[in-house]
Amino acid sequence: MEYKKTKRPNQYVFEGSKHNSKRQKINVNAQCKGILMSALSNRRTNAGIKELLNFINLNFPANNNDVIKKIEATDEVNKKVNGEANNEVNVEVNVEVNGEENGEENKISTIEKELKDEICKANSEHNRFVPLRNIIKNFTFIKFNNDNDLNPSDIINKTFMLATNKKEKYFFRNICKIIPLDTICKPHLSPFIKTLLPLMRKHFTDGKCMEDTFTVNYLLKIMNVPDEKTDEKNDEKNEGKNDEKNGEKSEEKNEGKNDEKNEGKNDEKNEGKNDEKNEGKSGEKSEEKSEEKSGEKNEDSSGNKKSWALIYKCCNTKTLTKRDVLKVLDNCIGNNYSVNLTKPDMAIIVYVTEIMCGISIVKDYASTRKFNIGSFNDDS
Structure with missing residues (x-):
């Protein structure tokens, strides 16, 4: 076995393993959740992980x-x-024994x-938490294994409340930022829409996303995202094989089927146009009524609408842009909520990387100082 010396003294790494270039595998599912942590320097990552895990285990014990x-x-x-x-x-056993x-x-x-x-x-x-390194540059992802635990956004809101009250001052000496990720998906539009809709329905109860007609397929049509066409390709392959085997008989059958399909499509198109016209008229009336009702409910005690803001960050990818994310959110929320970038009531965090896309909705974002917990230690 050949070993190669590293930059640090008295340390050797096996040359064929390539530990430095490897990334740890992660199961990207909508059920996964965790926290992104960045340390003040690379040398302090181990100490920062220990600080955060000890803090969560003390203040948020497991069930x-x-x-x-x-x-x-x-x-x-x-x-x-x-x-x-x-x-x-053993059929026969004594009672005294x-x-x-x-x-x-x-x-x-x-x-x-x-x-x-x-x-x-x-x-x-x-086994409650698993720290995964080298997934994102200069960040460590702490994965939550227990589904019954609190959401990362709730945990981080409470930690910043303790930091403002100065009960846990100078506890996080080696940590710079803590970013919560309630759900995780692949960094593409179609999985992003599928994971976003249930979150929006929980927090934005008066938005357009609560309508019955508002589904995933409806959003995909608005965003012009192509559906999966695997079934069509398989059908074409099977038709080609049958043509080669059956010969002239299969050709005659296919011609008959194509004539029937063309007639059916023309009938469907004519019916679809009439349905769209009728649905458009009824949809406009229902939207106007829903906006009037929700506008009365979705107001604070001062008479102002609840506000929201998007906090988007991207690293080395162009698969999911900020423009697409804003378009999806506008269609989900509607006009019943206002936009406030300085002090929003609800902040929608979207963190996109090469491997995954993390989504979370946080309340009282202004008190978190952009999730920079190291700034509390600078205050006297």
């Missing part, structure tokens, strides 16, 4: 009840299987439960 229930369910299944096998073998053994078994069972509880707590704290 161990869910972990214990899963383990108890698996134990019960194993006991049933083992019990059936033992009943077949069982009476003496039950007292000892009860003592052992209580001790085993206590040990299992302690092991569950230790495992839940250890």
